[in-house]
Amino acid sequence: MKKKWIVGLALTTLVLTACSGGEMKEKSGKKETGKVSQVIEISSPAPISTLDTTQTTDKNTFTMVQHLFEGLYRFDDDSTPIPGLAEKVDISDDGLTYKFTLKKDINWSNGEPITSNDFVYAWKKLVNPETLGPNAYLLDNVKNSQDIRNGKTDVSELGISAPSETEFVVELTQAQPSFLTVVSIGWLAPQNEKYVKEEGKDYGIDSEHLIYSGPFVIADWDSTSDTWTLKKNKEYYDADAVKLEEVKVSTIKDDNTGINLYQSGELDLVRITGQYVAQNKEDKGYVTHSDVANYYLDFNKAKDLPTANEHLRKAFAQAIDKKTLTENILNDGSKPLNGLIPRNLYANPETSTDFREFSGDYLEHNLDEAKKEWNLAKKDLGDKVVVSLLASDDENGKKISEYVQSQLEDSLEGLKVEIKAQPRNNLLESRTKKDFEMSLSGWIAGSSDLDSYFNLYKSDSSYNYGEYKNEEFDKLVNDAKTVNANNSDKQFEDYKRAEEILIKDNAAQVPLYQSASNYLINPNIKGMSYHLYGDYFNLRTASVSE
Numbered sequence: 001m002k003k004k005w006i007v008g009l010a011l012t013t014l015v016l017t018a019c020s021g022g023e024m025k026e027k028s029g030k031k032e033t034g035k036v037s038q039v040i041e042i043s044s045p046a047p048i049s050t051l052d053t054t055q056t057t058d059k060n061t062f063t064m065v066q067h068l069f070e071g072l073y074r075f076d077d078d079s080t081p082i083p084g085l086a087e088k089v090d091i092s093d094d095g096l097t098y099k100f101t102l103k104k105d106i107n108w109s110n111g112e113p114i115t116s117n118d119f120v121y122a123w124k125k126l127v128n129p130e131t132l133g134p135n136a137y138l139l140d141n142v143k144n145s146q147d148i149r150n151g152k153t154d155v156s157e158l159g160i161s162a163p164s165e166t167e168f169v170v171e172l173t174q175a176q177p178s179f180l181t182v183v184s185i186g187w188l189a190p191q192n193e194k195y196v197k198e199e200g201k202d203y204g205i206d207s208e209h210l211i212y213s214g215p216f217v218i219a220d221w222d223s224t225s226d227t228w229t230l231k232k233n234k235e236y237y238d239a240d241a242v243k244l245e246e247v248k249v250s251t252i253k254d255d256n257t258g259i260n261l262y263q264s265g266e267l268d269l270v271r272i273t274g275q276y277v278a279q280n281k282e283d284k285g286y287v288t289h290s291d292v293a294n295y296y297l298d299f300n301k302a303k304d305l306p307t308a309n310e311h312l313r314k315a316f317a318q319a320i321d322k323k324t325l326t327e328n329i330l331n332d333g334s335k336p337l338n339g340l341i342p343r344n345l346y347a348n349p350e351t352s353t354d355f356r357e358f359s360g361d362y363l364e365h366n367l368d369e370a371k372k373e374w375n376l377a378k379k380d381l382g383d384k385v386v387v388s389l390l391a392s393d394d395e396n397g398k399k400i401s402e403y404v405q406s407q408l409e410d411s412l413e414g415l416k417v418e419i420k421a422q423p424r425n426n427l428l429e430s431r432t433k434k435d436f437e438m439s440l441s442g443w444i445a446g447s448s449d450l451d452s453y454f455n456l457y458k459s460d461s462s463y464n465y466g467e468y469k470n471e472e473f474d475k476l477v478n479d480a481k482t483v484n485a486n487n488s489d490k491q492f493e494d495y496k497r498a499e500e501i502l503i504k505d506n507a508a509q510v511p512l513y514q515s516a517s518n519y520l521i522n523p524n525i526k527g528m529s530y531h532l533y534g535d536y537f538n539l540r541t542a543s544v545s546e
Helices: 059-068 116-127 145-149 193-202 255-263 275-280 310-319 322-330 355-359 367-381 395-411 424-432 451-457 471-481 488-505
Strands: 039-044 073-075 081-083 086-091 097-102 160-164 167-171 216-219 227-232 246-251 269-271 286-290 293-299 385-392 415-422 438-444 509-514 516-521
Touching: 039 059, 059 216, 059 227, 081 086, 116 145, 116 160, 116 167, 116 193, 255 269, 255 275, 310 367, 310 395, 310 509, 322 395, 322 509, 355 488, 367 385, 367 395, 385 395, 385 424, 395 415, 395 438, 415 424, 424 438, 438 451, 451 471, 451 488, 471 488, 488 509
Parallel strands: 039 246, 039 269, 385 415, 385 438
Antiparallel strands: 073 081, 086 097, 097 167, 160 167, 216 227, 227 246, 269 516, 286 516, 293 438, 293 509
């Protein structure tokens, strides 16, 4: 039976957090032996997928990774890259050579020194075809990297070197102003070659088979865990700045459960969505932040599937009322999105124009046009069409998928949408195996690079789960980050045309909305950071006050 959606009914939202009403009983921060306890309990909407930094993809996992594995640089409270394990960097005048000097006396959590060779090993592991990571494309601008990951050049030719144990040199093919942002995220954190090889297949399978370079270590975790604990890393070079002794984490998918635990004092941080945001905006622990994120419908374009039909995809794109979705279903600060790139990702440095404003909107809600495209689709597919929709099994995924199902079935005669709900980690596996027709997906900026979004649909991208292929799109994206990388106006024109091909001409993706993150956080917790990239929140300098 189709569900009818009432405008004004507030349901759920995308991925983040909010805070809840009511009085919260005190728990964390209790005085023990005259001091305030620096132990807190928080929730995560999904479990950790992997702690091998070269293989990590989802932001829930990256939020933990950013606490466990520090790299050359890290983010300050304003999301500006600042030295992490590096003491400094010297950049050549042409912007092509980065010479990092590591801090003295930096150690792994087992007491072993961290050296420049640990970065050489991890970066080569990321791009080596035998151990290729999904984020290997991030190093495409490093000399020979793209040819290496495509099997054309040996990994020994990667444009990185370690002249000494404290020096790490990177050679780029094009100047890249965002490079320090990219190296501030855990995907380029070091790995100790000796330790990784000694552990063999056991490396990273649980908390006992890992060593850490960040402010925390993890305990009581394996790949099946719904709970784990972050503990202060005593070997961290800036351990004095880390005030929290323990952070106990539980996976909680249901907002109402998390809110009840927060209100009873059993949780100090919970992310909330939908109607719970509106209900708890007056809570003194409520925190909200706009995400640099695109939540969208993706399609498998394999020839034997209905979603390979371009007219079907264009019909779907114009049949969904995104304004009602964001204002009445999500009601959490999310905004409609009609392009690949979210607002505030990147502005032209010459004109200060945000790319979203520059490129404009594509395939906006228009039922008349949707029905025209649908009639064209049915000429190829028949009068009755069934399409499956892959979505996460949490509350947010359920409500958004049901809204999309209702919008499409009510608007397009003869269409049936079957929802397939899966846990988030299973959903990612299904997408990776291309075992889907249509899926609800999201991409949150890992850096300010426009290319990180366009890379999702390049022909050779490991993230191109729907097998989109367009030679003109590939060329435009490649030109934007190479031959036109130093000409902002030409680069923007390349990316604009590429976005037009992807969203308007081919409807390879249907952007739905740019999300917001809403939290309920114990007001006694001070010093948290909310970065634009890498993590949802960061507890490096957080503490519990009286």
